[in-house]
Amino acid sequence: MSEELFNPHKIRKDFPILGRKNRGKPLVYLDNAASSQKPQLVIDAISDYYKFSNSNVHRGVYELAEDAENLYHSAREKVANWLGVTSHEIIFVRGATEGLNLIARSFAEPLLKAGDQIVLSEMEHHANIVPWQMVAEAKGVEIKIVPILPDGSLDLESLYGLLEQNKTKLLSLCHVSNVLGTVNPIEEIIVKAHQQGVKVVIDGAQSVPHKRVNLQALNCDFFVFSGHKLFAPMGIGVVYAKSTLLESMVPYQGGGDMIDQVSFKGTSYTSGVQRFEAGTPNVADAIGLGEAINYLESIPFDLVDEYEKSLLARARAQLVSIDGLIEHGTTTDKAGVFCYSIEGVHPHDLATLLDAEGIATRTGHHCCQPLMERLGVEATARASFSMYNTIDEANHFADAVKRAVALLR
Numbered sequence: 001m002s003e004e005l006f007n008p009h010k011i012r013k014d015f016p017i018l019g020r021k022n023r024g025k026p027l028v029y030l031d032n033a034a035s036s037q038k039p040q041l042v043i044d045a046i047s048d049y050y051k052f053s054n055s056n057v058h059r060g061v062y063e064l065a066e067d068a069e070n071l072y073h074s075a076r077e078k079v080a081n082w083l084g085v086t087s088h089e090i091i092f093v094r095g096a097t098e099g100l101n102l103i104a105r106s107f108a109e110p111l112l113k114a115g116d117q118i119v120l121s122e123m124e125h126h127a128n129i130v131p132w133q134m135v136a137e138a139k140g141v142e143i144k145i146v147p148i149l150p151d152g153s154l155d156l157e158s159l160y161g162l163l164e165q166n167k168t169k170l171l172s173l174c175h176v177s178n179v180l181g182t183v184n185p186i187e188e189i190i191v192k193a194h195q196q197g198v199k200v201v202i203d204g205a206q207s208v209p210h211k212r213v214n215l216q217a218l219n220c221d222f223f224v225f226s227g228h229k230l231f232a233p234m235g236i237g238v239v240y241a242k243s244t245l246l247e248s249m250v251p252y253q254g255g256g257d258m259i260d261q262v263s264f265k266g267t268s269y270t271s272g273v274q275r276f277e278a279g280t281p282n283v284a285d286a287i288g289l290g291e292a293i294n295y296l297e298s299i300p301f302d303l304v305d306e307y308e309k310s311l312l313a314r315a316r317a318q319l320v321s322i323d324g325l326i327e328h329g330t331t332t333d334k335a336g337v338f339c340y341s342i343e344g345v346h347p348h349d350l351a352t353l354l355d356a357e358g359i360a361t362r363t364g365h366h367c368c369q370p371l372m373e374r375l376g377v378e379a380t381a382r383a384s385f386s387m388y389n390t391i392d393e394a395n396h397f398a399d400a401v402k403r404a405v406a407l408l409r
Helices: 008-012 040-053 063-083 096-111 130-139 156-163 186-195 283-297 301-319 347-356 369-375 391-408
Strands: 090-093 117-121 142-146 168-174 199-203 222-226 237-241 259-263 266-269 325-327 337-342 362-364 380-384
Touching: 040 063, 040 283, 063 090, 063 237, 063 283, 090 096, 096 130, 096 168, 096 199, 096 222, 096 237, 117 130, 117 156, 130 142, 142 156, 156 168, 156 186, 168 186, 186 199, 301 337, 301 391, 347 362, 347 380, 347 391
Parallel strands: 117 142, 117 168, 168 199, 199 222
Antiparallel strands: 090 237, 222 237, 259 266, 325 337, 337 380, 362 380
């Protein structure tokens, strides 16, 4: 897609940080899979809350407290509408990591028994591995791993075979791989899982920044994402849980605002999502998340995914000529993530030289050590594109990689 159809230059003006320098050079920010930048509207919304509406929620009857309560409630409504569900199914958490831990402790651990199976894939982030390992150890549950194929796609034959086993009770899968860029066919997978009575958890941290997801149509049982990847603040995230499952879930944190009655003889819990939001919530950043969604509704967000893929294609076309370059994840319909290795070049050295050119990229295991083992590497380099990146930046990135490789060999 050309910049005539999608104008990143107009969008860039909304993101103040993109005007700064990096090592004295114009900043080229290509680490969007780790965290996105924030538009001025989001920054202003957080600042305005602290300047004009700061108060604890759920407790006060004075006007300031009512203002804060209304803003917090409005943010939850905005998230729910964006996802196509009801606000009674939206839990605010610190991020996808806390969300997956909440589901593991509040839903899976009470449900599962010794001998049951949880299914994960080789491409999962540590946040979608470790919580399930904790549950498995506590309950005597077995974890089964779905392998990936050479192009980075999921081995669906293996997955469906595991789903058909009566022992499998839960599948937890990323929508989009943060390393490979693989977009998993979760619509089809959810249907297959539900046919076998398997509950489905989707890690949507890498999908929501690129395309709108309608959870009612998707029909997964749980969905999590982090605000900081969706142009919103750090420290806020979302768990969607089907209302039919919420009431059976037990709180995994106790404290203020999640209770009905407390005595030393025992405690009863409040109903609904508030049971899972113990203590003072992150009101300001929830408001910031709502404002980020407002911002996305004001731009042609439906064109973002296609545009980012065009940036990926532009960079890849120039990099494939590098001798010894290996792209990890080569499925035809992948997100705008270019994860790669170059024979004889350490990714950390490469990233250091790119940094000197003003280009911010990510190296390491990307919180996916089992996937690195599967790929046969300890670390990779990764450039991840967003809606505010330009064709010129994609070209600059490719040219800088070529120059760096020439220096390092």
